[in-house]
Amino acid sequence: MKHLGSLTIFFSWIVLISGIWLLIFYRTSVNGAFESLEYLTHEQWYLGGIMRSLHRYASDAMVVTILLHIVREFSRDTFRLNRWFSWSTGLPLVWMVFVFGISGYWLVWDELAQYVAITSSELLDVIPIFTSKMAANFLMDSALSDRFFTLMAFLHLIGLPIFLVFGIWLHVFRLSRPKINPPKRLMAGTLLGMLLLALLFPAHSQDKANLALAPQSLELDWFYLHVYPLVELWSPGWVWVLLTGISALIFFAPWLPPGKAQPVAAVDLDNCNGCQRCADDCPYGAIEMLPRSDGKRYEYEVVVNPDLCTSCGICVGACPTATPFRNQTALIPGIDLPQRSAQDLKRSIDDATVAKPLVLSFACTGSSELAWLKANDKAVVEVACIGQLPPPYLDYVLSRNLSDRVLLSGCAGNCRFRFGMEWTEQRITRQRDPNLRRRVGAHRIAMAWVDPLCSVGGLKAQMALLEKQASETAE
Amino acid sequence: MKLVGQVVLYAAFFALLGVLSVRPRLRLMADDEAIVSISFSHAARRVGECRRLSQEELMALPPNMRKPEDCPRERHPLQIVLLMDDQTLYAAVLPPTGLWADGKSTAYQRIRVLAGTHDFAIRMNDSGTSGSFDFENLSTISLLPGENLVVYFDADSQQFKFHQVSQ
Numbered sequence: 160m161k162h163l164g165s166l167t168i169f170f171s172w173i174v175l176i177s178g179i180w181l182l183i184f185y186r187t188s189v190n191g192a193f194e195s196l197e198y199l200t201h202e203q204w205y206l207g208g209i210m211r212s213l214h215r216y217a218s219d220a221m222v223v224t225i226l227l228h229i230v231r232e233f234s235r236d237t238f239r240l241n242r243w244f245s246w247s248t249g250l251p252l253v254w255m256v257f258v259f260g261i262s263g264y265w266l267v268w269d270e271l272a273q274y275v276a277i278t279s280s281e282l283l284d285v286i287p288i289f290t291s292k293m294a295a296n297f298l299m300d301s302a303l304s305d306r307f308f309t310l311m312a313f314l315h316l317i318g319l320p321i322f323l324v325f326g327i328w329l330h331v332f333r334l335s336r337p338k339i340n341p342p343k344r345l346m347a348g349t350l351l352g353m354l355l356l357a358l359l360f361p362a363h364s365q366d367k368a369n370l371a372l373a374p375q376s377l378e379l380d381w382f383y384l385h386v387y388p389l390v391e392l393w394s395p396g397w398v399w400v401l402l403t404g405i406s407a408l409i410f411f412a413p414w415l416p417p418g419k420a421q422p423v424a425a426v427d428l429d430n431c432n433g434c435q436r437c438a439d440d441c442p443y444g445a446i447e448m449l450p451r452s453d454g455k456r457y458e459y460e461v462v463v464n465p466d467l468c469t470s471c472g473i474c475v476g477a478c479p480t481a482t483p484f485r486n487q488t489a490l491i492p493g494i495d496l497p498q499r500s501a502q503d504l505k506r507s508i509d510d511a512t513v514a515k516p517l518v519l520s521f522a523c524t525g526s527s528e529l530a531w532l533k534a535n536d537k538a539v540v541e542v543a544c545i546g547q548l549p550p551p552y553l554d555y556v557l558s559r560n561l562s563d564r565v566l567l568s569g570c571a572g573n574c575r576f577r578f579g580m581e582w583t584e585q586r587i588t589r590q591r592d593p594n595l596r597r598r599v600g601a602h603r604i605a606m607a608w609v610d611p612l613c614s615v616g617g618l619k620a621q622m623a624l625l626e627k628q629a630s631e632t633a634e
Numbered sequence: 635m636k637l638v639g640q641v642v643l644y645a646a647f648f649a650l651l652g653v654l655s656v657r658p659r660l661r662l663m664a665d666d667e668a669i670v671s672i673s674f675s676h677a678a679r680r681v682g683e684c685r686r687l688s689q690e691e692l693m694a695l696p697p698n699m700r701k702p703e704d705c706p707r708e709r710h711p712l713q714i715v716l717l718m719d720d721q722t723l724y725a726a727v728l729p730p731t732g733l734w735a736d737g738k739s740t741a742y743q744r745i746r747v748l749a750g751t752h753d754f755a756i757r758m759n760d761s762g763t764s765g766s767f768d769f770e771n772l773s774t775i776s777l778l779p780g781e782n783l784v785v786y787f788d789a790d791s792q793q794f795k796f797h798q799v800s801q
Contacts, residue, residue, distance in 0.1 A: 219651050274662070277744075284742065290731055292742040295673040298784045299797055348640075352648045360652050371798065373669040373782045378656040388660060 161571045162341040163228035166349065168327065169341055170224065173217035173353070177210040178316070185266070187312045188305040192268040193367045200363055212357030215380075218260050220353070222382040225253060229409070237575055239418030241443070241469050244333050250410050252326045255319060260383035262315040266308070271377050273297065273368035278387050285395045300370050333467060334577070335444040422497040423468035426461045428452075430480045431493030433459035436592055437474035440546070442577035443467050446474060446494075461494055471576035472496040472547030476583070479593045482551035483508070492549075499524075499543050508552065511538045512561035517629035518622060519562035521548055525575065528568035528607070531615040537622065538562065545569045546579030550586045550595040557599050563629035568607045568618055580608050668749040668777040672716055672724055674787035675738040678760035682706040707736035710762035714741055716785060717755040723747070749779040756785055756794045769794060 184207060186195040199207030229249070232238050238246035264275045280294035296302045331337035340346070365378060379387070389398050408415075424437075424445075438446040438461065445467035448459040463474075474494045475481050481492035483505040490502040512519055516538035522529035523544055532539040542548050545567055556562055567587075569580040584606055585591035595601070607621040663669070684705040692700050709730040716724040724743050731737035753774050757767040769787070771794035777783055784797040 215655060216648075216651050219655050220647075223647070223650065281742075290737060290740075291675045292673065292740050294742055295675075298671050298673050298782065348644060352644050353651075356648050356652050362655075371782055372780050373663065375663050375665065375667075375780050376659050376661045379658075379660040380656070381654045381658075391662075 161574070162338070162345055163224045163231060164331075165338045165341040166345065167221050167224040167228065168339055169346055169349070170217040170221045171323070173213055173350070174221070175320070177214040177217065180207065180210040181214060182312075182316055185312065187308040189268065189300070189303055189308065191305075192266060192308050193364065196267055196364055200361065204361065208361050209354070209357045212360075212362040213353055214263075215362040216353050216356050218263065219380065219382040220349070221256055222260070225256060229253075233412070235573060235575055236418070239413045240420055241445075241467055242333075243413035245330060246413055247410050248326070248330045248332075250406060252323070252330055254406070255323050255326055257383060259315065259319050259323065260380075262311055262319065264380065264383065265311055266315060267364050268308070268368045269364040270366045270368055270374040271364075271379070273370065274374055274377055275384065275387070276368075278390050281390060282395045282398060285399055298370060303370070333443060335442050336578070421470035423465045423470055424463050424472070424474050424494050425497050426463060426494050427491050428455070428460055428493075430491055431457075431461050432480070433457040433461065434479060435459065436477040436479065437461060437494050440473050440477040440578070440582055442471065442473060443469055445469070463494070469576060470496060470498070470543065471579065472499060472543040473576065473579060473582060475501060476546045476549050476586070477593065478549065481549040483555040484551060496543060496547065499541075499547070501549070504540070504542065504548075504552065505555070507540045508556060508561065511540050512556065514538070515560075516562050517633070518564045518566050518625045519556055520566040520568060520622070521545060522568045523575070523579070526568070526570060526573055527615060528570060528609065528618050531618060532568070532622075544574075544576045544579040546576070546582045548583065550593055553587070553604060554596050554599045557603050563603065563632055564625040565604045566607060566618075566622060566625055567604065568609070570609045572609075580606075584608075663746055663780070666749050666779055667746050668779060668781045668783065669744055670716075670718070670723060670747050670754075670777075670783045670785065671742075671744045672714070672756075672785045673742045674785075675740045676712060676758070676760060676787050676789070677738045678710040678712050678730060679762070680706055680736075681708045681710060681762070707734045709736055709739075710760060712739040712741070713759040713767075715755075715757045715767075717757075718747060718752050720753070720755075747777070749777045749781065751776045754785070754796065758787070758794070771795070 181196075181199065184195050184199050184203075186192060196211065199211055201208070232246065261275060261279060265272050265279070276297045277294055280292070280297060283289070284292050284294055296307070331339075365374075386398055386402065389401070393401075433448065433451065435448055438448050445464045447462045447464060449462050451457050451460045453460065475492060475496055478492045478494050481490075481495070481501045483490065483501075490505060492501045495501055508519070518538065520532050520537055520539040521542055522532055522539055524541055529539065529541060548567070553565055556565055567583060569583075571580070574580070582591060586593060587595045587601065587604060587606070589595060589597075595604075605621050605625050607618045609615065609617040684703040686703055687701075692702070711730065712726075712728040714724065714726050714728065715722065723745050726741065726743075728739035728741055729735065730739050751774060753772070755770070755772045758769040759767045761768050769792075773796050775783060775796055775798065777798070781798060786795055786797065787793070788795050
């Protein structure tokens with residue numbers, strides 16, 4: 160589920176590559192358009208036909224993944240506050256993808272294209288920018304010229320892709336390390352599935368467009384054209400009301416109502432040595448390294464951009480000064496979350512381990528894992544994001560035998576931030592700074608990154624295993 | 635178990651793609667229906683006649699704007715009535731386009747009708763006179779199921795025409 164955005168981009172690559180193949184053979188004329196696609200579908204089915212089907216199915220798949228992507232971000236409430244930009248810039252992308260798809264169906268010039276041309280024109284004619292009705296061009300063959308197909312092909316093949324690429328760039332502009340490609344296995348699996356679909360159910364044209372006849376029934380692509388039947392059922396004007404209403408609702412959703420802003424990460428220059436780890440790990444590019452301003456011998460200091468910070472605390476997890484072993488000075492790291500400070504975290508650990516539990520768990524605020532752990536009276540410490548937990552805290556728990564085992568939980572399905580689980584795993588397996596110290600037995604730490612649907616089954620099993628191991632150790 | 639789950643998810647995803655890209659079929663009209671489309675643009679006559687300016691009026695204007703006649707730009711709205719077997723299929727009063735109401739009026743409508751032989755009458759008033767029509771065309775036409783009959787105003791011959799597949 161977390162790869163929906165990158166999967167959409169992968170599908171757009173398939174659309175682009177297959178589209179280039181179709182372009183080579185496509186003829187931009189009233190008769191040539193239909194015939195060139197018929198040639199590809201039937202004469203060159205082994206390549207052109209498959210390319211056409213991939214073009215169709217990958218385009219349709221984009222609509223599905225975009226829809227799921229929107230639903231996922233909405234359900235995780237990750238679109239308000241500082242994340243409004245990525246949310247709201249996604250909306251023009253949705254419109255572009257639909258215009259892309261609809262103009263593509265237009266180019267086939269079969270009965271569906273005829274229906275799409277007339278209905279789209281009727282929709283556009285509601286906008287008072289044309290002096291004459293665009294739909295009038297699709298009532299008689301004599302009104303239609305080959306140049307129209309050149310214009311549509313230009314829009315579909317050159318104009319829209321440029322806007323789409325720019326739109327994607329803008330959409331991920333505020334993200335650090337945006338994931339452009341999904342995992343290779345996922346790419347291979349979807350491409351294979353799509354190839355199978357293309358072979359079993361190849362995309363085909365319907366009867367050639369004939370403006371003297373009105374199609375009586377059509378095979379409609381419901382992914383792109385689901386609104387079109389409403390044009391005749393209601394009216395073009397009401398369809399615009401519906402579309403603009405839904406779009407406005409989506410665009411302004413981050414402020415309906417606005418989220419409750421959390422205090423952003425705070426820098427304490429006395430404890431910051433400008434090591435840059437927090438800036439490297441921040442998933443939102445909210446941390447800048449600027450020349451030192453306090454006269455200390457370090458080269459840089461950390462500055463948090465409050466417009467970008469989402470208060471995830473991953474920067475605290477990366478800070479080498481966030482260590483509970485400090486006893487000469489107060490536990491104030493170079494960067495900290497005011498609402499869940501490093502000192503506060505240590506206190507919570509101490510409180511949760513008074514009774515020396517076999518297993519101490521860490522879980523993210525608002526997660527189903529936290530709810531389950533609390534409901535089952537497990538010793539648990541709450542963190543804003545699992546990535547907020549600096550590895551020295553695990554060292555603290557285990558080397559002082561506050562608990563025999565530690566369970567770190569997280570779920571991609573309800574993860575409200577980015578990279579928390581990934582960075583934590585890399586820190587514990589000593590692939591990322593700050594590393595977990597070698598004296599800590601890694602076998603005493605378990606990571607329960609549960610399934611995408613966040614069912615607690617995996618967490619329960621992991622907890623049972625850890626409790627059994629801890630009991631055996633105690634014996 | 636995880637593999638089975640993945641296979642099921644992939645299968646569901648691609649089944650969804652395969653089905654919804656063509657099914658269910660969209661029924662646009664009944665088998666015994668045809669379409670009558672009325673579509674044209676026409677500039678109605680101007681609201682007033684041109685008036686020759688007096689010498690005093692001309693001299694009051696800047697030298698570069700001294701045109702001998704003052705012609706009002708505004709046009710009348712078009713009144714259109716399309717009848718089929720004496721029943722009104724389409725009737726409209728179409729205002730002229732443009733900020734100064736000096737552009738063409740545009741008619742566009744698609745209407746589903748029963749196929750078969752029908753008497754059509756199209757009438758238009760473009761002069762603003764009440765109770766009469768400046769243009770009229772009557773025709774008896776046999777419409778095949780699914781046929782698209784286009785009713786339009788031919789600017790060259792200044793008359794209404796019925797265009798259908800058999801012509």
